[in-house]
Amino acid sequence: MTAVLEVKDLTKRFRGVVALDGVSFEVRPHEVVGLIGENGAGKSTLLKVLTGIYQPDAGVVLRNGEPVTFRNSSDAARAGIGMVHQEQSLVTSVSVAENILLGAEGDAVRFGFYNWPKLNAVAQRQLDKIASAISPTTIVEKLSFAERQLVELAKAMYVEEGAQVEPVIILDEPTSVLEGAELETLFAQIDRLRQIASVIFVSHRLEEVLRVSDRVYVLKDGRSVGETDAASADIDLLHRLMVGRESSAQFYHEDEQLPVDEAPVKLQVKNLTRAGQFEDVSFDVRAGEVVGIAGVIGSGREELSRVLFGAEPSTSGSIVVDGKPVKFASPVDAVSSGFGYIPAERRIEGIADGLSVAENIFLVAPQTAAWGPFRNPKKALEIAGAWIKRLRIRTPDERTNVGNLSGGNQQKVVLAKWLNSPELEVLILDHPTRGLDVGAKEDVYIFVREQCAKGMAVVLLADSLEETIALSHTILVMRDGRIERRFDAPAGSKPKPVDLVERMV
Amino acid sequence: MTLMNRRTDEAAADPSTAALRAIVPATGRSWRDRLTPLIPLVVLIALVLVITIKQPNFLSLYSMRGLLESVAPLLLLALGQMFVILTGGIDLAFAAVASFGTVLLALWIPDMGPGGIVLALLVTSLIGFVNGFVVAKAQVPSFIVTLGALGLYSGIGLWISGASTIRLSEGYDVVGWLADLRIAQLPASGLLAIVIAVVIAVLMGTLRRGRALHALGLAEPAVLMSGISTVRLRILAFTLSGLFSGLAAVMLVALQRSGGPSLADSMQLPAIAAVVIGGTAITGGVGGAMKTLVGALIIVVLRVGLSAVGVDPAWEQVFYGAVIVAAVALTIDRSRLRSIK
Incomplete structure (x- = not known):
């Protein structure tokens, strides 16, 4: 059986950085392929090559066995490759139908004017494919996040019309902001999609990928380092492949994590609330301690870090430094109280x-x-x-x-x-290693350890769970704006990512 | 203690890691980067040369005097505007505030003497402060706030002056020395304005926070997140603009022996042009007092010089417009601008 999409030895470099280093993989008809990897593993670059946004330096892409070259995103769309973006790319002020056909209106536009009945009919056809009840005439603004994702999906399905082949639909981190029932709806949707298309499901969440995929590829440092059937997958093995080390302790300089039980409390956060963002958050940070805050987008942790630095106001609650309550009207006040912020x-x-x-x-x-x-x-x-x-x-x-x-x-x-x-005296690190290469990341870890040894109090919002776990003395898991659970993470007996994930979603 | 030799992968022979590390930043200033800031100066010298060849009298003491006298109020206005433009904003009210200032001076000096000058400077500074406060606190674009202020102070100026020019005779000596005093046969007014520009340049170059306005114009969020009050900086820039409008008003009253509700209005666009021609980016962040000095001199040389060589006044405007656009096209540092607004 010919693969509907096959990639061979794909390589892509940026200014000396190798983003993709000979990646190969294939998608078979009506298959859901999971693509996992840490941030910076090359997932996004690979997707951008598949959708024609980047051109590879070497390697080939085969569509139904035929070599294809995508010079731009409409080439990819013509070949029937549709993508649901991680960050939604809908124009919120216009209708669902206009969004679905955006840039590819075809004969739904005559002399610069929309042929509304036609536009809506074509859009309705896409929505029917995914059995969605959303009306094509609704203004996107009025839809919920999950509904908008369905519109994105319908938009991706539209590539089928131009290509006259069964589409390959790429879902880039579709679950990152969904939870509970919305998540279940999405999984059901993917199962339905399997009947009419092939799917590439990209995520760094192993559990979700394993649940919906038939096969899984692991990307690491721009290479495909593993492939497995989801049914027989060994989560621990996949995780090790993804992170790339037997022992991450060395990379994170875990042996330099000093105990802080005796250290004085530097920062106390008491019942801090910002209406609509987070509620009733309380925790202490001792001198020399790293408190890691884990949570998905929407958990409120980003907002919390900005309130701690005075960049946004709190609604109620207090911040206490060295036993004295402080009020931060702006970062100016936070800095004069000894706070620093790596944004x-x-x-x-x-x-x-x-x-x-x-x-x-x-x-x-x-x-x-x-x-x-x-x-x-x-x-x-x-x-x-x-x-x-x-x-x-x-x-x-x-x-x-x-x-x-x-x-x-x-x-x-x-x-x-x-x-x-x-x-x-207090340093708030908001994704300090985002977009950094491996070497620079390790420099940041060493730096954090050194500062802790000197008595710095650190609040960390890390890029990955592994980073949170490895660097922190204490981990707070936030969910829906509240602290869901507190984990102790002393050197040598760290909690598992799975334990945290359970509390996050 | 350094980070050196502490990484686990240090000196690892892994070629892929070496490749990752091989990002050498694009650095080094190219010859273009070095030359660009000098272009306004070259334009100024070229202008002087061309005009002198056509009209050798141009370099005479007499025309130098005229040149220095007309540069004085323009340069002061341009310096005030420069502070605001550096932050990425614009002050459209500054010329109207200067006109308003001349009215206040003409009304107050006869009764209060030097106290009238101090009071007028306080008032114009306060006007700048209020503009800055509204821009920074209410987050209204400076273009809008100062457009409103332009109307407001023009109106008040017209009202308190009875819409007419007020001759200053009694007490004129308080400011008159600015117009009469000669240093090495050159008018003190122009020399003083140039000295002020140099002092500002030196202060901005040596003060700890001398480049704070530049930083604000280049990267406001980063400045705020470094714990620097962007509100205070913005208010400072507008207050300085108000103060310099007042100083320009003093200069104008001295030179014109009168105050009037639209005395400085015709200098609005030339003063903004002086800032920009000198090489200060209209988008903020790049520029300085010496650049503004060169820009003001270019404007004045153009104006005085073109009539000296007998160019038809109608063509003067054409030259004037062409030089502004050409100078900015040559000087603007596009590498630092994300978009041309």
């Missing part, structure tokens, strides 16, 4: 693009290189040079525009900015 949006909130590496380093604490109100250029050069060396920031010199550095090096500049502040 997830590094390019926007982390670095000041356009300023030099040195200027970025002195953004928080310019007084560290000054004569009174004036700059001390010599000392600034010395300090900036020391940070560049210590954190191994790859930059020609301290005057280079920080925007020209790679992501990992930018992140190190953000770290240096905070570490250079003598007042820093």
